[in-house]
Amino acid sequence: VTDNEGKDEPPETPSLEDRTTKSGRLPGNRYVRIHHQTEFRRRGRHYVASQSTLRPEGAFGRAFEAIRRVLFGPPLGIEAEATERLSVVTGLAILGSDNISSSAYATEEAMRVLALAGIGAFVFLTPVSLAVVGVLAIVVLSQSQVIAAYPNGGGSYVVASDNLGTLPGLVAASALLVDYVLTVATSTAAGVAAISSFAPVFYDQRVLIGLAFIAILMLGNLRGIREAGIVFAGPTYVYVASIAALIVYGIYRVATGDIPPPAQPPQPFPAEGLEPLAILLVLRAFASGAVGLTGSEAIANGVPSMERDERRNATITLVIMGALFGSIFLGLTFLAQTIGVTPDRSEQETLNSLITRSLVGVGPMYYLVQLSTAIILALAANTGFTGFPRLASVLANDRFMPRQFAYRGERLAFSFGIVALALVSAVVLVAFKGSVTNLIPLYTIGVFLAFTLGQTGLIRRWRRLRSAGWQWRAAINAVGATVTAVVLVVVIVAKFAEGAWITLVLLPVLVVLLLAIHRHYMAVQDALVLERLDEPFPATRPPVVIVPVGRLDRAAVQAIAFARSISPAVRAVHITTSDEGAEEFRERWEHWSGKVPLDVIVSPYRALVPPLLRYIDSVDKRDDRPITVVLASFVPHTWWEWLLHSQNSIRLKAALLFRPNTIVIDVPYHFEDGHGPDQAA
């Protein structure tokens, strides 16, 4: 005991605290000094890892880290979450841009269908638009109820699975996931198309530009929502302001009787029409106009990313969004009808461009409107980047998607979901060659399916809860569910052959996949969960240790020494190809005074791994203790030096990984070590 005086006493169990014991001046006095680590602060009974633990070592790692910092920003602590949230102003730009941007093409889509029946059919435009806005109003109303009822976000998925059961919930979730991917692909393609109508040189590279755009969006979102909001707020408000100014100016001119002559499209529809005007045609026009409703679910899904008080802010944002979309959509419809603008058959010029040209001519205002339209279309893709990772994280928390989707990155963003969305939508974009026309038919089905399920779910909720005024609420949602279901059916029927079938095939596949993932996680959970934490701890018998030795060298000696340190029951085994080899190795072994029992196996077919596996099997059969295999593995300096060494230990490890009840211990022998003791001596 006295020998130890003045020396460091290593604690029996390892600890972050270094205790130095010093004897005091008086005999028997003793000071214990506790050194604390700088990288780990102590807080209560825990340690807190400081930011310096994230700092990589090595020049390469540091350079990589610096690049990451520049691209994504410094890591954010978990407490920063509240400040990362959205206000009404940024929330409208981030969560509402998708819906608001639909006003750039909703009027045109409806007119394009009606134009098939001739100019006379345009009288139905105003009723159709009013119907769309009516549906939107119902959707906004019921979405505000969703926000009130489910303030933790998740939207249609949560509502449907909560009230209708898991399967409808998964259908809603899959529909939304598909829709988010398509939102990104379609919006990107549309944005690139808008740019290439100004600058036709980009037309050839549209897929590449689209991919670059998705990459930029991905980076922006990996930096975190708040910063993304600042990037996206500008264009949204510019679009709203310029379109609002245009509509006000147009209404002023109409009111003063100064109605401008309509600008002619490059290729007008025939005035007398191609088909007779039927109810189905009007319904199809309505279905096309209903594209304006896409994106209105984003706010209800994104409630948790709003500032406190989340519900109030989300509801305000939702109402503002609906009001903005409704007024722009109706305003543009009114102007188009009053002026008498007709859509372009060849899709060369948009209806909004024709209206703008009629009103203000080709001037700075025209360019401002067109440019802000292009940008907001492209930015609508961001709704996908806000919605997908959030929905995926909710699904992952419910164990329907790989758990990696629920992890928050250093910048508090759901990095995995963001990257996955970027990859999938990039693939979709490439597969459809960046064409908006090919992508649109796949779209909108998901949204309306999710709407219908969400609203039906709410009806059941009201019936179940029967809180004050439930009949009234149920009625609203019943109307909403009916309307969105009708729209869903119309959209499916009208667009089935054009590509909607792809979505309809994909949905059940996705649902089955989510279910399979869930089943796997549940099975694992059942296998792993501890029913009682205080059940007796598993027995701790030292394991049986087998050390395969290829050559009696330092690496092997180190492995044997380690094996001896963890268990008294150690046996070395050597595999050789010939009897002479066996004799020679045994001789060397006896000469070496390691005194560990050795088995030598002659393998006349020169195979190494199979006989060793059989040997382990045989030992295992005779011993009920767990088998532990200690492997000496040589670690060279550089990767190419691996090529010069046989990968026997790796092959053995791979073969043993799937053997139950076997533990593999790798005792790495580092090349550098070999020089260590020599230099020290």
Place this chain on the structure above:
Amino acid sequence: MTGEESREPEIPSAPEMPSLEKRVKTAGRRVGDRYVRIVRPVGTGIRGHGGRYVATEETMESTGRLGRAWQGTLRALIGRRLQTEAEAEERVGVETGLPILASDNVSSSAYATEEAMRILAVAGVAALALTMPIAIAVTCVLAIVVLSESRVIRAYPNGGGSYLVARENHGIIAGLVAASALLIDYVLTVAVSAAAGVAAISSFLPELHEHRVLVGLAFIAVLALANLRGVREAGLLFAAPTYAYVVAMLGLLGFGFFRIATGDIPAAVTPPDPFDRTGTTALSVLLVLRAFASGSVGLTGSEAVANGVPSFKRPETRNAVITLLLMGTIFATIFLGLTYLATRIGIAPDRSELETVNSMITRSVVGDASPYYYFVQITTALILMLAANTGFTGFPRLASVLANDRFMPRHFADVGSRLAFNTGILALAVVAGGILAAFGGSVNALVPLYTIGVFLAFTLSQSGLVRRWWRLRNSGWRLSMVINSLGAVVTGTVLVVVAVTKFQLGAWMVLLLLPLLVSLLYFINRHYATVQDALVLTGSEQQLPRLGAPVVIVPIARLDRAALQALAFARSVSPHVKAVHVSGSRASAEEFRRRWQRLNTEIDLDVVESPYRSLMAPLLKYIDAIDKSDDRPITVVLSEFVPRHWWEWLLHSQTAMRLKASLLFRPNTIVIDVPYHFQDTADLTSR
């Protein structure tokens, strides 16, 4: 307690030690009687006792369906496994050794005459008269080479050829130069022969011409497979075409001589595109030298026998020398005979290379469309293709010798289940295939790279032997030295002539490649030597170092069965165990500690809060910090969840894997993987 022990006087360490043998003790009928029955392993495929076992073929049977299917395929392609003792049976006698090791050299007679004539024809038809003297000179060089090679066989009966001779007598660098030259040459032999064989076939079947690279690659693949089956079977495959060629040629020569002797000299067939009768350049010494250099292509492949001595049946030396002499005789006979017929009949080579000289000789002697003509042509095509096999015999063997000397990766020295050097065969096939594809399967582009290597190796080995005789000075050393000096001078001259005349045509590539290869081999050797120095046990390390129980850190993400299993294992190997949990928030940290305290264990827990949600970095830094405050080696026990199917990996975070990867390069750290098999518990619950 003591009473119990006295009743069970077992060897104290016996039950502790894992062993294949189980001792079952039964009490005898009388008090004190005791039988010890030793139960030997049965039904596991491992036979033997007392720490000395033999793994039977049964141990190598795969258990899974996929594994069995794969083994079945391998069995069908490559054949049964062969025991190491079967090596002697796998060796070849003279009659199989000749086709395997000598087909390259013998096949050279198919084009050596033509190559020499082609150069002389530039100086006009009259110059062709010089072909015979040049052929005699080449044959003399061959005789000298054969003579000195037979001395190499006697001096170095373990094979290795020029590399060994040069290394032993000139030093390592010279040996490596010879080895690199031979390695390059073997690769080129395979590529050139495959290309030449395909060209010979495509002159019968022109539609194959477009796919010549593909056909050549397929041919290399067939050769590789045949060689993976083992030398002996490869030999049987190759014996027939070689002997057919020899028979066809000797028949042709016999009939030709008979016609000349009886005065019935056949009329010379004129080539499709003859050379200028008067010649385009003057006949100069340099031209004659170049013709000699071209003709000496017939010497390529003569080193194969000396390199392949160990694959002969006992007595290896005698068999090898007989084979060598037979090879030289056959080559010389065919070469000189063909040259004589060509000059006597008055055959001139074809300028456009459409028809070979041999084809014209055959046509002149036996007539255009006779079956014998086709017999000669087909056997020629076959032997040309099979000459590629010399590369497959030589390369793996030389590579294995180099690997044993630690100049090449040690995989080249491993003998496969059919006793062939699998790595060398596969590497040669891949490299030769790559070269064949890179040169578009053209013989003309490949030939200039050739022959340099052989003559460089010859020169080095012969001058090496000169030094050897000078050093040893045993009986008859003067004669041997004279022979080898002559050989060295002659092959050295040929080397210089070849290098100069073919430099621009592509020989520069080989000359560039050689030093690179030499430094690569040297570099590999240095690496192995350093590793050896680092690993070898010195006299002072004869004791097993006594290590205390290690410091064990168990990172735990979740308190579940897998974690518990890891903790239990950690406790079983050491009393110094520390669990560590990294948590994303303060609340979850508190929660984890609460759950931990309900656990029935005395193991210490550290909870690290990671406010930036990063898991790996704080954990690694934590291990660093523990390591700094403790000088015992660090052991990390990881619980790893092993799912049933590969795709299930995707659903689990690969934290354990990533942690293992980052800890692998951390010195003084041992990682213990405690796998938790999903299946086990599924079985348990079903029970």
